[in-house]
Amino acid sequence: MEAIESAASECKKSEIEVANGERTMRKQGSPSLQGEPPGEALSRKPITARELARMLGVSQSAVSRAFTPGASIAADLRKRILKYAAEVDYQPNAIASMLSKSRTNIIGIVVSDMQNPFYPGLIEKLSRSLQRIGLQSLLFNITKGSNLEEQLSALRRYNVDAVIVISATILSGSTLSWATEGRPAILINRVIEDTNLSCVACNNVEGARALADHFYQQGARRVAYVAGLSHTTTNRERQNGFVTRIAELGMTLSAQIEGREYSYYAGRKAALEIAARKSTDAIFFANDILAIGGIDALREEAGCRVPDDIFVAGFDDIPMAGWPHYSLTTFRQPVDEIVRVVVEMIEGDTSALLRAATVIRLSGDLIERRSTGVEPKAR
Amino acid sequence: MEAIESAASECKKSEIEVANGERTMRKQGSPSLQGEPPGEALSRKPITARELARMLGVSQSAVSRAFTPGASIAADLRKRILKYAAEVDYQPNAIASMLSKSRTNIIGIVVSDMQNPFYPGLIEKLSRSLQRIGLQSLLFNITKGSNLEEQLSALRRYNVDAVIVISATILSGSTLSWATEGRPAILINRVIEDTNLSCVACNNVEGARALADHFYQQGARRVAYVAGLSHTTTNRERQNGFVTRIAELGMTLSAQIEGREYSYYAGRKAALEIAARKSTDAIFFANDILAIGGIDALREEAGCRVPDDIFVAGFDDIPMAGWPHYSLTTFRQPVDEIVRVVVEMIEGDTSALLRAATVIRLSGDLIERRSTGVEPKAR
DNA sequence: CGACCTGTTGCATACGGATGCAAATTGAAA
DNA sequence: TTTCAATTTGCATCCGTATGCAACAGGTCG
The missing domain is CATH 3.40.50.2300 (Response regulator)
Known part of the structure; x- marks a missing residue:
């Protein structure tokens, strides 16, 4: 549990106040460092396996092995080493370990x-x-x-x-x-x-097709696609999946907006273009951020009601898609x-x-x- | 520029299809690796400074120095080493460097x-x-x-x-x-x-005070504060700054909601509590996410208009705060x-x-x- | 009792570069 | 030409851990 700091406490540290580029600096001295638990030297350099080994009268190899699961070392020796290591706060140096194992983790x-x-x-x-x-x-x-x-x-x-x-x-x-x-x-x-x-x-293809099916079931017949970044594989797959499926279902692709980015504002812009033509029942945006921008623009600028006048769907299922305000139908990625x-x-x-x-x-x-x-x- | 992949291309790789936990796996053989440019051995292990040095007939120190800015080495030797290093694709091993310099970057x-x-x-x-x-x-x-x-x-x-x-x-x-x-x-x-x-x-104090002032200028007199995580310093400072300033301005603190988290839904909940009492002109939420939840809840659940019936302000200025739908007044952190x-x-x-x-x-x-x-x- | 096997331990060295120090080279000053 | 300083270069060693190998201990089996 974290200590609750007193809400009334004033900041006691001297501060560097900065306002609009001008700054005044004052520093405070360093707080006293409390010594290490086992009375070890309070040098800043951490202890090494060799030192640890010497203190215990064993070899450095033994220390290394104590910290290596499955290594050839007697159980009691390992315990003794680990116990002492904990006391003097020894931890194997990861860098050195990387170098010799040629594995960095x-x-x-x-x-x-x-x-x-x-x-x-x-x-x-x-x-x-x-x-x-x-x-x-x-x-x-x-x-x-x-x-x-x-x-x-x-x-x-x-x-x-x-x-x-x-x-x-x-x-x-x-x-x-x-x-x-x-x-x-x-x-x-x-x-x-x-x-x-x-x-x-x-x-993505499956998801896009599922959304096409869903649009169909909900009664939409004239649908539009709003691309993200056109040449990305995700966009292409979603686009192909969607377009293919609506063709299979005999739906009309009333609009298809090319995209330069996956962004809220791009979604708004695309939505307005589509709404202006007044020939679309449902829009599938290449991802949720686009779709959310689309919903806002449709409702606030185009004067459309979502879902009453037009359906919107996205892809990803980001947290915002679940917010009541958007309540966006989408295809959830299995994160x-x-x-x-x-x-x-x-x-x-x-x-x-x-x-x-x-x-x-x-x-x-x-x-x-x-x-x-x-x-x-x-x- | 990145190559635009053909939109019609089918996925040619064998795939591992996974649906609802069941999976079928097939793997493809590895594509042929093209050899290194200078006809070097195509071993997977990268070349070391020592090898490089031996090839050039210089010492390993020289190689190290060639890559160390400010090191004592003749300009032409350095150039020769760097040139050859580029040819054989040598790069100093960062791990080894960390170990000897005891600086990891x-x-x-x-x-x-x-x-x-x-x-x-x-x-x-x-x-x-x-x-x-x-x-x-x-x-x-x-x-x-x-x-x-x-x-x-x-x-x-x-x-x-x-x-x-x-x-x-x-x-x-x-x-x-x-x-x-x-x-x-x-x-x-x-x-x-x-x-x-x-x-x-x-x-934070300055920001909270500025928002209090802003509320005042805009005509609000009965204001509320919605906390984020109560015991965090950011929350405390914003809260203190705000509460103090509204007192100075003679405004009324009509509500103060304690918080357990900085989240959209927490913002919604708090907003509804405040709206229920019908005694607040403006709400300051501890951050933008709370405020955005608050706006949605006020508009959609409480039936309040923002800003006509009630003002809302947040803190941080996240991208969403600038979205037209929210257009949230906030205090921008100088990121x-x-x-x-x-x-x-x-x-x-x-x-x-x-x-x-x-x-x-x-x-x-x-x-x-x-x-x-x-x-x-x-x- | 000796050969043998299993399980532990330490020794020595490797990992790849950085760097203090001395040797070597160069240039300049005397 | 000689001497001294400045600049380069190489040698050797260090950074801290991992690990192959040999040495060694304890126990088993014949």
């Missing part, structure tokens, strides 16, 4: 867009799952436009054990291959042909499943990932909500 | 909540700024509840150069001190007394400035951070929008 996570709420959620779950099995996440936030190879060069030098790419956009296959050279790599929600990269993705599969792939024989690039498709769920005229069961 | 970023859109934005900017100066971000996504020390033990073993804590909640000062032991640590938007931790925060200051602190003499825990307060800006009856200039 670090997974590189390449991201390019944290604005779409779908990604932070995914990253959060992913990094937590990885942590749970002792892997850390090194974040590579790449910026569109500037030199990608330069941005990813660190990815190579840091010897990450594997790379997970969450960026739906950017990054050509060749750049990625270069960056991950010799390392297992997994793309999430992105499929690249002709590389030795594995992919885990939602079955937990995606995370599970990715972690399994990494946990398993990683070298196998290199030998055979695997593509895994996961099924999602159609989530019916008010934006297509369905009264949802719960929030 | 890795910054630990501790987060606990990526749901609030404010944080992903901050993390994104932060990690990009760090990358720009050659620092990588190791993400520690801590989970409420479970053993924090265990979750943060990696933070110690990985010898990160510094720690940035973005979690507004969780984490007692003592746990943090333990985790960052001997390392510079910077808290963002959180002030902890009596530790050697530095803090960079928005001037860029925060990032700049944090990076400067880390870039500068980091050991100074340890000696003197510094607190920096940055000013934000009042953003007036329609939720308090102001017509904003632009989107």
Whole structure:
């Protein structure tokens, strides 16, 4: 439990007040450091395995083995070492361990867009799952436009054990291959042909078809598609799946808006274009953020009622899609499943990932909500 | 430019189809690897400085120096080494470098909540700024509840150069001190007394007061406060600043809702409680997500018009606050400035951070929008 | 009682670069 | 031409842990 700080307490530290670029600085002296529990020297440098070993009169190897599960060491010796290690607060230096084992326990996570709420959620779950099995996440936030190879060069030098790419956009296959050279790599929600990269993705075609079916069942006949980033695989699959299915059902594709980005404002803009033509019963947006922008624009600018005048559906099922105000029908990506599969792939024989690039498709769920005229069961 | 994949292409890879837990697997053989440009052996292990040196007939030290800015080495030798290194695709092994320099160039970023859109934005900017100066971000996504020390033990073993804590909640000062032991640590938007931790925060009191003033100017006299997590410093400061200022202005505090979380639904709930009493002109929510939930609930459940019947303001200025549908008056946190200051602190003499825990307060800006009856200039 | 096997332990070295120090080279000053 | 300083370069060693190998201990079996 965290201590509740007194609400009335004034800030006692001297502060650096900054206002509009001007700043006045004052610093406070360092608070006294309390000594280590076992009266050890309060040097800032952590203790090493050798020192620990010498103190105990054993070899450094023994210490190493004590911390290595399955190593050849007597149970009582191990216990003695671990106990003493805990007392003097010794922990094996991960860096040194990486060097000798040539395994870092670090997974590189390449991201390019944290604005779409779908990604932070995914990253959060992913990094937590990885942590749970002792892997850390090194974040590579790449910026569109500037030199990608330069941005990813660190990815190579840091010897990450594997790379997970969450960026739906950017990054050509060749750049990625270069960056991950010799390392297992997994793309999430992105499929690249002709590389030795594995992919885990939602079955976008299935989802798009399910939404087309749903529109049909709800009575829509003239439907529109609003693209995200046109050339991304996710967009293409959703688009193809949707367009194909509505053709099968004999529905009319009343409009199809090309997209330059997955964003709220792009959704608004597309929705207004479609509404202006007054020939559409239902719009399928390539993802939820677009759809949410679309709903707002339809209701507030186009004067349409959703769902009374027009249906709207998205894709992903981000938290906002469930908000009562939007209550957006969407196709839920199986985030937990995606995370599970990715972690399994990494946990398993990683070298196998290199030998055979695997593509895994996961099924999602159609989530019916008010934006297509369905009264949802719960929030 | 990225190649545009043909929209009609079928997925040619064999796939692992997964539906509802059942899966069928087939793998494809690995694509042929093209050899390295300079005809080097296509072994997966990267070349080392020693090998490179031997090939060039120089010492390993020379190679190391060629890659070390400011090292004592002749310009032409350096050029020759770098040129050849580029040819054989040599890059210094970061792990080995860490071990000998005892500097990792890795910054630990501790987060606990990526749901609030404010944080992903901050993390994104932060990690990009760090990358720009050659620092990588190791993400520690801590989970409420479970053993924090265990979750943060990696933070110690990985010898990160510094720690940035973005979690507004969780984490007692003592746990943090333990985790960052001997390392510079910077808290963002959180002030902890009596530790050697530095803090960079928005001037919450100033912001809350500004919003109180704004309410007053707009004609509100009976105002309410909706707390986020009650015991967090951000909440306390905003609450105190606001309550104090409205007292100074002679306004009435018509309601004050305690909070258990910073979330959309908490905002809805609080708004409904306040609306039920029908005695409030304006509500200040501890952050934007709460406020946005509040607006939705007021409009859709309580039947109030915002801003006609009641004003609403938030804090942070997340992207959604600017959306036309919400057009939320809020106090913008100086994110860029925060990032700049944090990076400067880390870039500068980091050991100074340890000696003197510094607190920096940055000013934000009042953003007036329609939720308090102001017509904003632009989107 | 000796050969043998299993289970422990320590020794020595590897992992890949960084760096203090001394040797070597160059240039300049005397 | 000689001497001294400045600049380069290489050698050796260190960073802290992991691990192959040999040595050794204790116990079993014949």
